[in-house]
Amino acid sequence: MRLPQPRGPISTSVVEHLRRPSSASDAQLRAVSQDPSPGITADEDRLLALWVLQELSYHAFAGVDPDQEWDLAVVQARTQLEAELATELLDVVLPVVEELLPEARRDLTGTLFSLPGRVAASAPSISAWARSSMTAEQWREMLVLRSASQLKEADPHTFAVPRIPGRAKVALMEIQFDEYGSGDPSALHSELFGQAMAAVGLDRSYGGYADAWPAPVLLSNVTLGWFAGRRRWAPAVVGHLTMVEMTSSLPSKFYVAGARRLGLPEAAWRYFDEHVEADAAHEQVAVRDVCGPLVAEDPEALATLLVGAVAGLHVESLVAELVMGTWEQGRSCLRTPLRPWAAA
Missing domain, CATH: 1.20.910.10 (Heme oxygenase-like)
Structure with a gap:
């Protein structure tokens, strides 16, 4: 499939790195993993970037080297974005889970x-x-x-x-x-x-x-x-x-x-x-x-x-x-x- 159109600076960094890997794009993508930001669950830019990174493990993108799935900068960016996702979702989900656990054990x-x-x-x-x-x-x-x-x-x-x-x-x-x-x-x-x-x-x-x-x-x-x-x-x-x-x-x-x-x-x-x-x-x-x-x-x-x-x-x-x-x-x-x- 084709790569989607970026929706902001993070997805732009991901898409550009996958299209044309270079030392410059590598450094730009690594910056994503060093710049955590709140609000990912409503941020189309970061969500799209993460979707693209995850899809490397499912379907090929036209013009993207399959080895990019395990490129270090790619893995680091995915790890950081998933960490942001986990933090925000678990803030919502864990209180519900804690309330359910005693009943679920029974x-x-x-x-x-x-x-x-x-x-x-x-x-x-x-x-x-x-x-x-x-x-x-x-x-x-x-x-x-x-x-x-x-x-x-x-x-x-x-x-x-x-x-x-x-x-x-x-x-x-x-x-x-x-x-x-x-x-x-x-x-x-x-x-x-x-x-x-x-x-x-x-x-x-x-x-x-x-x-x-x-x-x-x-x-x-x-x-x-x-x-x-x-x-x-x-x-x-x-x-x-x-x-x-x-x-x-x-x-x-x-x-x-x-x-x-x-x-x-x-x-x-x-x-x-x-x-x-x-x-x-x-x-x-x-x-x-x-x-x-x-x-x-x-x-x-x-x-x-x-x-x-x-x-x-x-x-x-x-x-x-x-x-x-x-x-x-x-x-x-x-x-x-x-x-x-x-x-x-």
Whole structure:
């Protein structure tokens, strides 16, 4: 994929170094790791820089040497930006986790099933809007926002597989096998999502809309990227995945209803239809067969698991607040509005 357009001095330093590494760009990038700054969770410049640095571990950028993934200045910059992210997110998340821990030690299953209603109860529902009021252009915007994660669906969570033990590992692989199409490349969930984008005239290439993603979408993605990139945060990846599965089935049903209301072709909503039943099953596996055995074998993993669960719900709430806030005002939620689309 192509490198995105920078949004400030930090992302400019990252992009310029990846495009044309030199002693000057190396020094400029190293300065990022020596200049911590507050407010990263709302700073598009720093969030975009971190997204680019993390993506070096997933997809290639056109014209960027693959060895840049482990360039010392690149690693130092990523480490610093992730440290800033951790500081700010944990300030929000840890008080919630501390409150949940006594209950979770007594009844982990009950605590996990209650989390969406407790942590994200006040967040607006994009899927409910899809069922009742979403326009075709808003549907397309929704797909653009979700493309940041769905076009690489399952990949970040798979980083946890070699880092968790025994029963939990096997159960996680059961979920991931489904996410990767159960052995059928055409049924990959990322492939189904790409088909949904193409069906409504969108570019289905990964990162094709990076310039349009607002700060909360970047924040959501780099948060999972931070967890996925570090062994010590593997239980947080599990907690994050559990909340994804737990908050997907019913919303997917709403998305299908919305797409049918809009008269969209089946390819535009098949991805969501697949998740109605799949994620209803996955949430049970995640809670009972991944989280339960993981914490039973390593009780110290509980707090980290809850951090991932609460953080995931928190950042997705920020996305929903931005999206619904702009749509209710009749505006685009993207940084760059899409070109009009004429349905066939």
